[in-house]
Amino acid sequence: MSEIPGDLKFLKSHEWARAEDDGLIRVGISDHAQGQLGDLVYVELPEVGASVQAGTGVAVVESVKAASDIYAPISGEIVEVNELLNDKPEIINEDAYGEGWIFLVRPSDRAELDELLDANEYEELAEKDEH
Amino acid sequence: MTEKTVLNETHRALGARMVDFGGWDMPINYGSQIEEHHAVRRDAGMFDVSHMTVIDLHGPRTRDFLRHLLANSVDKLKVHGKALYSCMLNEQGGVIDDLIVYFLGEEFFRLVVNASxxxxxxxxxKQQAAAFDVQGSTSVAGGRMPGATDVQGSTSVAGGRMPGATDVQVKERPEFAxxxxxxxxxxxxVIGLLHEVDRSRIEKLGKFAAAAAQGPHGMPLFVARTGYTGEDxxxxxxxxxxxxxxWEALLAAGVAPAGLGARxxxxxxxxxxxxxxxxxxxxxPWEANLGxxxxxxxxRDFIGRPVLEAQKAAGVKRVMVGLVLDDKGVLRxxxxxxxxxGTGEILSGSFAPTLNKAVAFARIPAGAPGDVRVDIRGREVPVRVVKYPFVRDGKPCEGI
Known part of the structure; x- marks a missing residue:
């Protein structure tokens, strides 16, 4: 498993959230999650402009093996989605914490970030999950 | 308790992601399931299928027994080594399992059945074999079954047999990978790894036939030209x-390890x-495209036959079809x-790497289906009903 960047926060359901310098929150799924799912073949992206609630499903990633809902780690408005994933969903397999981001949120309440797991807590959870 | 094949450590050393498959700890992939899929379509891949069950049947009445046990006819097996795909049915005509039977001698047949x-x-x-022995003995008097009134049957009636001996011995072979x-x-x-004396013979081995050969260091192999991928x-x-x-020799020969996902x-x-x-x-079987x-x-009095004949006469209410999704999404x-x-259901469904879109088998009500849609998490998506296979010998089939 690749190193988990220390600036990320996580949901137990394996989504990561990164606070960008401009105050927006970038969201993706963890490297652990992509490994569990296997080769991704399809990503259903949310609409730009849609408002999302923390903890509710906003996107779907499908691997050969399974479909998996992606939950919003934070409430707010979708301001951008990663259109590259339409043609190359496998970017998530290759670079889950970088090029494989899924959507960008303008948060309505940044305090929600504090409720998420930090990188160490998530790593512990992922390790347990491995076996 | 999870069972392990003898190759378990080998898979782990290759970095396999292991999953529980019907009680067996098996590799789902060694990295990318899609790359493993392509390796098999384009070059050569190998699967550990040691979890599958080998059952040898011996005895003078084995062929007769298989005539009764299987829905396909072992009378099609005339040449030693030849194989046959068949369903094994219950009395209601339901499928207990599908299997391959190999004809290895007049008194020796081998079954390969599923792991699960x-x-x-x-x-x-075993139950059917025991019942068959009893029937066989009585049938000598009644003359019910031609071919059963043989020497073996007569001696058994005469009491010439060992106590507990049966006409058909059922023997599992767990010592095989x-x-x-x-x-x-x-x-x-594979042929490159065989002993020189065996190479031309195995080269000529026909489809759906098997033969013995010596592998690396003279190890004894049973080589069958069969498979579960649509490739040779x-x-x-x-x-x-x-x-x-x-396994290591195959790896060195350039055969790519492939997991159950690609399979x-x-x-x-x-x-x-x-x-x-x-x-x-x-x-x-009529409802599973296995007619x-x-x-x-x-x-031939095989188990389930009366029900199958009645179903054939009346027509079945459900049929199995192939589906192709041309839009994005995955059928599951x-x-x-x-x-x-009316409404049917997807059986096997997946993204198909060779086609770069999703395909599926579905069981739907019989009759012209009209415009068919699949409910993918609340979204109705149009699909095409097609004749399958979807892919053969590396290429998409016509109309897919």
């Missing part, structure tokens, strides 16, 4: 103690059923299939 059905298959076969090597270059890569290749039965050496997408593209998903004991495996040959097991005649 091992216990019930063994119990069923099995490696499937599949792909356009699979056969040549071999399924090799090898004594467990030689399996790791054989599933390959067999789906090839139009091959998966037991438990595409058919089970509640499904008749071609039912031999209604004159006078359990999704509802909406047709003009």
């Amino acid at each position: 059905t091992r216990q019930k298959d063994l119990a069923w076969i 099995m490696i499937a090597v599949q792909g356009p270059n699979a056969r040549s890569k 290749g071999f399924e090799i039965i090898v004594p467990q103690e030689h399996a790791v050496v054989l 599933d997408t390959l067999r789906l593209e090839a139009g091959m059923n998966l037991y438990g998903q595409d058919m089970d004991e509640t499904v008749s 071609w495996t039912i031999a209604l040959d004159e006078g 097991h359990g999704q509802p299939v909406l047709t003009a005649n």
Whole structure:
């Protein structure tokens, strides 16, 4: 498993959230999650402009093996989605914490970030999950 | 307790992601399932299928027994080594399992059955074999079954047999491992590893036939030109103690390890059923597109035959079809299939790497289905009903 960047926060359901310098929150799924799912073949992206609630499903990633809902780690408005994933969903397999981001949120309440797991807590959870 | 094949450590050393598959700890992939799929379609890949069950049947009445046990007719097996695909049915015509039977001698047939059905298959076969012995003995007096009134039958009535001896001995062979090597270059890569004296003979081995050969260091192999991918290749039965050496030799010969994930997408593209998903004991072969495996040959009294004949006369209410999704999305097991005649269900469904879109088998109400849609998480998506296989010998089939 690749190193988990220390600036990320996580949901137990394996989504990561990164606070960008401009105050927006970038969201993706963890490297652990992509490994569990296997080769991704399809990503259903949310609409730009849609408002999302923390903890509710906003996107779907499908691997050969399974479909998996992606939950919003934070409430707010979708301001951008990663259109590259339409043609190359496998970017998530290759670079889950970088090029494989899924959507960008303008948060309505940044305090929600504090409720998420930090990188160490998530790593512990992922390790347990491995076996 | 999870069972492990003799290759378990080998898979882990190759970085396999392991999953529980019907009680067996098996590799789902060694990195990318899609790359493994392509390796089999384009070159050669290998699967550890040692979890599958080998059952040997011996005895003078084995062929007669198999005439009774299997829905396909072992009378098609005339040449030693020849193989036959068949369903094993219950009295209601439901599928207990699908299997391959090899004809290895007049008194020796080999069955390869699924891993997930091992216990019930063994119990069923033993139960049927015991009942068959009793029938066989009485039938000598009644003359019910031609071919059963043989020397063996007569002696058994005369009490000349050992106590507990049976006409058909059922013997599981857990000491065997099995490696499937599949792909356009699979056969040549395997043949290169065989003892020189065996090479030309195995080169000429016909499809759906098997023969013994010597592998690396003279290890004894049972090489069958069968598979579950829609590609040419071999399924090799090898004594467990030689399996790791054989695997390593195949790896060195350029055969790519492939996991059960790729095996599933390959067999789906090839139009091959998966037991438990595409058919089970509640499904008749007519409803699982396995009519071609039912031999209604004159006078053969096989288990389930009366029900199958009645179903054939009346017509079945459900049929199995192939579906192709041209839009984005993935068809998956359990999704509802909406047709003009009512709702059906997806059986096996997946993204098909060779086609770069999703395909599926579905069981739907019989009759012209009209415009068919699949309910993918609340969204109704139009699909095409097609004849499958979807892929054969590396290429998409016509109309897919």
